[in-house]
Each structure stands twice: as C-alpha cells, then as structure tokens.
Amino acid sequence: xxxxxxWHVGAGAAAAAAAALAAGAGGQAPDPILxxxxxxxxxxxxxxxxxxxxxxxxxxxxxxxxxxxxxxxYAALVVSRVWEASPYxxxxxxxxxxxxxxxxxxxxxxxxxxxxxxxxxxxMISTLAFDLVLIAALNIAADHIVRAYQVTAREFTxxxxxxxxxxxxxxxxxxxxxxxxxxxTLHLVLKRTRFGIAMRATIENPDLSxxxxxxxxxxxxxxxxxxxxxxxxxxALMSLWFQGDPGLGALLIPSIFAASxxxxxxxxxxxxxxxxxxGLAEILGTRWLAGELGSWVIAYRPLVPLAFIxxxxxLAPRGLAGVDWRALGRRLHVARA
Amino acid sequence: xxxxxxVTFFVDLLAIYSIYLIINTSLNLEFGxxxxxxxxxxxxxxxxxxxxxxxxxxxxxxxxxIGGDYIGDNxxxxxxxxxxxxxxxxxxxxxxxxxxxxxxxxxxxIGLLTAYPAIRLRGDYLAITLxxxxxxxxxxxxxYTEIAGGTLGVQLPDPLVWLPPDLRFPAATVGLVxxxxxxxxxxxxxxxxPLGRLLRAVRDNEVAAESVGKDVMRARTKxxxxxxxxxxxxGALYAFYVGGAISFAYDRxxxxxxxxxxxxxxxxxxxxxxxxxxxxxxxxxxxxxxxxDSLQGIVPFDVVWLDYLLLxxxxxxxxxxxxxxxxxxxxxxxxRVPGEDGPAPLTSRLGAIARRLAxx
Numbered sequence: 001x002x003x004x005x006x007w008h009v010g011a012g013a014a015a016a017a018a019a020a021l022a023a024g025a026g027g028q029a030p031d032p033i034l035x036x037x038x039x040x041x042x043x044x045x046x047x048x049x050x051x052x053x054x055x056x057x058x059x060x061x062x063x064x065x066x067x068x069x070x071x072x073x074y075a076a077l078v079v080s081r082v083w084e085a086s087p088y089x090x091x092x093x094x095x096x097x098x099x100x101x102x103x104x105x106x107x108x109x110x111x112x113x114x115x116x117x118x119x120x121x122x123x124m125i126s127t128l129a130f131d132l133v134l135i136a137a138l139n140i141a142a143d144h145i146v147r148a149y150q151v152t153a154r155e156f157t158x159x160x161x162x163x164x165x166x167x168x169x170x171x172x173x174x175x176x177x178x179x180x181x182x183x184x185t186l187h188l189v190l191k192r193t194r195f196g197i198a199m200r201a202t203i204e205n206p207d208l209s210x211x212x213x214x215x216x217x218x219x220x221x222x223x224x225x226x227x228x229x230x231x232x233x234x235x236a237l238m239s240l241w242f243q244g245d246p247g248l249g250a251l252l253i254p255s256i257f258a259a260s261x262x263x264x265x266x267x268x269x270x271x272x273x274x275x276x277x278x279g280l281a282e283i284l285g286t287r288w289l290a291g292e293l294g295s296w297v298i299a300y301r302p303l304v305p306l307a308f309i310x311x312x313x314x315l316a317p318r319g320l321a322g323v324d325w326r327a328l329g330r331r332l333h334v335a336r337a
Numbered sequence: 338x339x340x341x342x343x344v345t346f347f348v349d350l351l352a353i354y355s356i357y358l359i360i361n362t363s364l365n366l367e368f369g370x371x372x373x374x375x376x377x378x379x380x381x382x383x384x385x386x387x388x389x390x391x392x393x394x395x396x397x398x399x400x401x402x403i404g405g406d407y408i409g410d411n412x413x414x415x416x417x418x419x420x421x422x423x424x425x426x427x428x429x430x431x432x433x434x435x436x437x438x439x440x441x442x443x444x445x446x447i448g449l450l451t452a453y454p455a456i457r458l459r460g461d462y463l464a465i466t467l468x469x470x471x472x473x474x475x476x477x478x479x480x481y482t483e484i485a486g487g488t489l490g491v492q493l494p495d496p497l498v499w500l501p502p503d504l505r506f507p508a509a510t511v512g513l514v515x516x517x518x519x520x521x522x523x524x525x526x527x528x529x530x531p532l533g534r535l536l537r538a539v540r541d542n543e544v545a546a547e548s549v550g551k552d553v554m555r556a557r558t559k560x561x562x563x564x565x566x567x568x569x570x571x572g573a574l575y576a577f578y579v580g581g582a583i584s585f586a587y588d589r590x591x592x593x594x595x596x597x598x599x600x601x602x603x604x605x606x607x608x609x610x611x612x613x614x615x616x617x618x619x620x621x622x623x624x625x626x627x628x629x630d631s632l633q634g635i636v637p638f639d640v641v642w643l644d645y646l647l648l649x650x651x652x653x654x655x656x657x658x659x660x661x662x663x664x665x666x667x668x669x670x671x672x673r674v675p676g677e678d679g680p681a682p683l684t685s686r687l688g689a690i691a692r693r694l695a696x697x
Binding site: 120124131135136139143253257313 | 342367374452458464465468469472473476477479480557589594600601638641643646648649653656657671
C-alpha cells in the first residue's frame with residue numbers, strides 16, 4: 001500500500017477551489033476572489049518549490065528568493081509593453097534570467113562562503129545583502145523602463161494584456177496547469193533520470209555522493225538555477241493578475257517561507273501542499289474571517305503566514321512532510337471508535 | 338542665528354550615529370555574543386517607537402486638559418500640547434522619562450515573547466520566525482490606528498520645545514550622545530561580566546556549556562530581554578528626535594538589515610567594532626545623501642539606489658574576504674572592581690612559584 005503523501009492534501013485543496021470556481025463560473029460572473037485564490041496559491045506553490053529546492057541542497061534559506069520572482073515580473077513587463085508580444089512569451093526569458101541570478105548568488109557568494117566554513121547565519125545575511133543589490137538593480141531597471149519607453153513600471157498590472165478564455169482571464173487556467181506540468185516534470189526528473197537520482201543522493205549525503213563520482217557542485221548549481229528559474233516563472237505569471245513593483249519581493253517573502261516551512265522545508269511534495277494551503281488560507285481564509293468578524297480583518301492578511309509559521313513550529317516542526325499520516329489516521333480512527 | 342549646512346549635517350550624523358549605536362550594541366549582544374540571529378530586530382525598535390507615539394502625547398494632553406480624538410485630531414492636539422509645554426517644561430521632561438521607562442518595559446516584554454522561539458529553535462528557523470514577527474508588528478502598526486495613527490502617523494510632543502528653534506536639534510543630539518555612551522558602556526560591562534563569558538561559551542559550544550552546569554536557557558532569555566529593552570528605548574528616542582512616528586518608517590531594511598551590516602563590518606562580539614562599523618556605515622550613507630546632487634551627474638541612475646548597491650556589495654565582500662570585520666573579536670579582560678584587588682594574574686603567580694622552586 002502506498003503511503004499517503006502530503007501533496008494529496010494540497011492537490012485536494014486546489015481541486016476543491018477549482019470546483020468552487022467552476023460552480024461560480026457556471027451561472028453569473030466569476031468571483032474575482034476565487035480567481036485570485038487559485039492564481040495566488042498556484043504561484044505560491046511554485047515559489048515554495050523553488051525555495052525548497054535551494055534549501056535542500058545548501059541548507060541556507062535564500063532571502064533573495066522573492067526578488068527572483070520580481071525579475072520574472074519585469075521580464076513580463078518588458079516582453080508585453082516594450083516588445084509588444086504576448087506576456088506568456090516572457091516565461092522562458094524569466095526562467096533564464098531569474099535562474100542565472102540565483103546561480104550567481106550560489107557560485108559567487110554562497111559556495112565561497114561555505115568553503116570558508118562561514119556559519120549559517122552569515123550565509124543567510126549574505127543572501128540578504130544579495131537581495132539588496134537585486135532590489136537596487138530592479139529599481140534602476142524600472143526607472144530606465146519609464147524613462148526610455150514611457151511605460152509605467154511601478155505599481156503596474158498587465159491584466160489587460162492577458163488573453164481571454166470565455167469571459168475568464170487565461171492566467172486562471174494557465175497558472176494551475178503550468179504548475180501541474182512543472183510538478184509532474186520535476187517528479188519524473190527526480191525519480192526517473194540519472195540526474196534526479198544523483199540529486200537526491202547528493203541531498204541525502206553529499207560526501208558519499210562525491211565519493212561515487214557525482215559532481216556535487218554541478219548538482220547544487222543546477223538546483224539553484226532551477227529554484228531561481230521557477231520563481232522567475234511564477235513572477236512572470238503573477239504580473240497578469242497582481243500588481244508588479246520592485247518592492248514585490250518584500251511583500252511575498254513571509255508567505256513563501258511560511259509555505260516552505262508548512263511543507264517541512266526538505267520535501268518538494270511538502271512545498272506543494274504548503275503553498276496551496278497558505279495561499280488559499282491567505283485569500284479565502286481572510287475573506288471568510290472578514291465575513292464573520294467584519295471587513296477590517298482583510299488588512300491583517302499578512303499575519304496569516306506568521307500564524308502558519310508559528311502553528312507549524314509548535315505542532316509539527318517538521319512540517320506536513322514530517323507528519324506520519326497513517327499513524328495519525330489510525331489514531332483518529334481509534335479516537336472515534 | 339542660523340546653523341549652516343555643515344553644522345546641520347554634523348548634528349544629524351551624530352544623532353543617527355547615537356541611535357544606531359544603541360541598537361547595534363543590543364544586536365551585538367544577541368548575535369555577536371549569544372549567536373541569536375535576530376532577523377526581527379525591527380520588532381523591538383518599532384515597539385519602542387509605538388510607545389512613544391501612543392503614551393506621552395495622550396499623557397500630556399490629559400495633564401493640560403486638552404480634549405478630543407488623539408489620533409483623529411493629532412496635529413491640532415499636538416500643537417496645543419507643545420504650546421502648553423512652553424510653560425510646563427518639567428511636565429515635558431517627565432513625560433519623556435516615563436516614555437523611555439515604559440518603552441524599556443514593553444521592550445523587555447517583547448524580548449520575553451521572542452525568547453520563546455529563541456530558546457527552542459536554532460539558526461535558520463529562528464531567523465525566519467523572528468523576521469515574520471517583525472513583519473507582523475508592522476502590519477499591526479499600519480492597520481491598528483490607535484497605536485501610531487496607521488498610515489498617517491502621529492506627531493509627538495516635543496520636550497525641548499522651550500529651546501530656541503536653532504538649538505533644539507543640537508540639544509537633542511547631546512542628549513542622544515549621552516544615552517548612547519551609557520548604552521555602549523553598559524553593553525561593554527555586561528560582556529565582561531560572567532554573563533558575557535557564559536554567552537560566548539554557549540555560542541561556541543552549547544553542549545559543553547550545559548555539561549558544566551550552566552543554565553543556557555536563562556542566559557539566552559536574559560540577553561534577549563536586555564537587548565530588546567535597549568532597542569525599544571532607541572526606537573522611542575528616534576521617534577522623539579524626528580518628532581513623530583509612522584509605521585512605514587519601521588521597516589526591515591532600516592532597523593534589521595542595516596544594524597546587522599554595521600556590526601558585521603565593524604567586527605562581531607567587539608564593542609569597538611560596533612563603534613567603528615556604525616561610524617563607517619552612517620558616514621557613507623550620510624555623505625551619499627549630502628552629495629546627492631553632485632553625484633547625480635556621475636552615476637547614470639537615481640542616487641537613491643547607489644547606497645543599496647554599494648552597501649550590498651561591500652557587505653558581501655566583507656563576509657567573503659574579511660569575515661572577522663574591521664576589528665576582530667579578542668578575549669576581553671574582566672572588569673576590575675575599584676578598591677578590591679582581584680587575584681594576581683596567573684602568569685605572575687606561576688613566575689613566583691618558579692622562582693621559589695629555583696631558589697630552593
């Protein structure tokens with residue numbers, strides 16, 4: 001019998017949201033909050049997978065991760081407003097640029113620090129410093145876009161550049177489908193290819209892996225490139241629904257960390273479940289609470305990831321991936337009987 | 338009499354330097370000595386500023402018998418309070434002192450709250466949790482307007498309103514310098530005390546420290562509470578200095594990341610390192626702001642981003658090529674209590690024994 005995996009929780013939650021959306025879309029105009037919930041949680045899944053990929057290899061939480069998403073947002077802006085092409089064409093560009101940025105952070109900053117046996121705290125601070133450089137670069141780029149092309153590059157949205165499917169925006173379908181495709185690909189790569197096996201071996205025991213001839217540095221480099229690239233893809237899609245700004249990363253970072261911690265930080269499947277859970281809770285949970293308590297609750301939405309971090313660390317510090325679901329099920333069963 | 342731009346520059350530099358010295362001393366206690374990566378430093382600083390925003394204004398308005406909605410009519414009430422303070426200097430100073438005491442107490446309470454994760458978690462999880470705490474503080478400050486006026490902010494009563502306008506900032510700066518000196522001396526004495534040595538022992542090898550019967554949990558809690566109280570006082574002082582408080586100003590960059598940067602550049606676990614690192618940082622930033630107009634022609638982008646770029650790169654370079662900072666950590670001598678002769682240094686005692694043995 002297969003052990004139930006935490007991502008079943010996430011998949012279930014996402015499916016429930018999609019069903020609710022379809023029901024809503026059947027009759028009257030689609031509910032924008034439901035659309036926002038689906039898009040946001042899909043993107044959070046992608047961001048959490050990227051962060052988890054990098055964390056699993058080097059064990060340093062990358063505080064510059066959210067700015068990789070902002071790079072994707074600006075790739076989409078340049079492609080759709082400056083080059084006047086479909087924003088979806090920006091996805092490969094976003095993947096490449098954000099991936100290269102993340103690889104730069106790993107090769108030029110983190111790897112030398114690790115070689116010099118810098119403490120984990122110092123490594124974390126170096127990612128914060130790198131983030132600062134990225135934020136400055138993004139702001140300079142935004143100013144340049146405004147000046148050179150007379151295009152709004154702060155607090156902008158590309159919603160009107162999205163295609164329509166029926167009377168719904170395309171990103172509503174593209175985001176979950178793309179995430180599903182990426183997850184399946186990643187799963188196959190990790191389980192079926194030589195590289196995936198090398199990667200899993202490296203994560204489990206880097207020393208032993210290098211002894212059997214795995215190029216550990218290359219494996220780490222590829223995970224950092226992938227992790228950053230996925231964040232870039234999330235950013236490119238994000239701009240089609242949410243507001244883009246150079247400061248976007250600072251707003252996203254608590255949610256991304258919450259999603260990864262809820263997922264256990266060491267499991268890609270956990271990150272999927274965590275991203276879906278935190279994303280849906282942030283949007284649908286806040287709306288439900290606003291209905292119960294009053295609309296003032298909505299402004300406190302940024303506290304949701306904080307609550308998730310606190311709850312996870314207190315109840316299940318190893319996250320969803322660390323929970324023994326079968327044992328839990330048995331115990332619930334016994335309690336009910 | 339009017340102050341020239343150079344004097345204003347110097348006065349402002351000294352004031353910011355003093356405030357950051359207090360915060361950095363507290364962060365150095367936490368991170369340098371105890372090894373606690375407090376990525377939520379902004380929490381205690383912001384809470385101190387919130388106390389300054391919420392307490393003295395209401396207190397003085399009550400004493401002066403000025404009614405009205407404190408947040409809604411803040412500007413009108415504050416101008417009445419400041420007018421009343423012209424004749425009631427003592428009340429202003431008293432409100433200032435009370436505010437600092439309340440800020441220290443609330444800061445210590447916040448420290449106790451942060452100690453809860455800090456004695457249970459290590460390294461990355463702790464850093465992420467504390468960072469999230471800091472963000473939470475800002476969200477509450479922005480949305481719960483009763484504290485600091487939300488997005489509009491509040492003005493603070495000015496305890497120095499009786500001074501001639503030109504002397505207000507210089508006088509405030511003198512006060513700040515005295516407070517900062519006290520904080521630095523206090524921090525220095527603390528790390529030379531048995532607690533300071535215990536913290537370093539815990540940082541370097543927690544199991545070893547525990548195995549010789551040291552209460553690691555208590556030491557960490559104590560450090561975080563003291564550090565948070567100091568940071569809260571600094572936050573309140575900054576709010577008084579600029580004459581107002583607004584939640585947006587208490588962000589992660591200014592009150593968490595910059596302090597980390599300053600103590601890392603100066604050298605961790607080292608009081609002189611804090612002095613040097615803070616000075617280097619504050620000076621570079623102030624000079625960039627001061628020469629903004631002349632720099633604008635040279636750099637091909639808005640100068641605002643120059644210090645982000647420059648300081649980010651400098652910090653990475655320091656971490657890579659001079660991880661010990663400008664002034665590396667050294668064993669600190671213990672404090673000699675005046676009038677009481679401690680045991681003679683070990684070397685001289687060994688020398689005496691050797692001489693006795695040789696002499697027969």
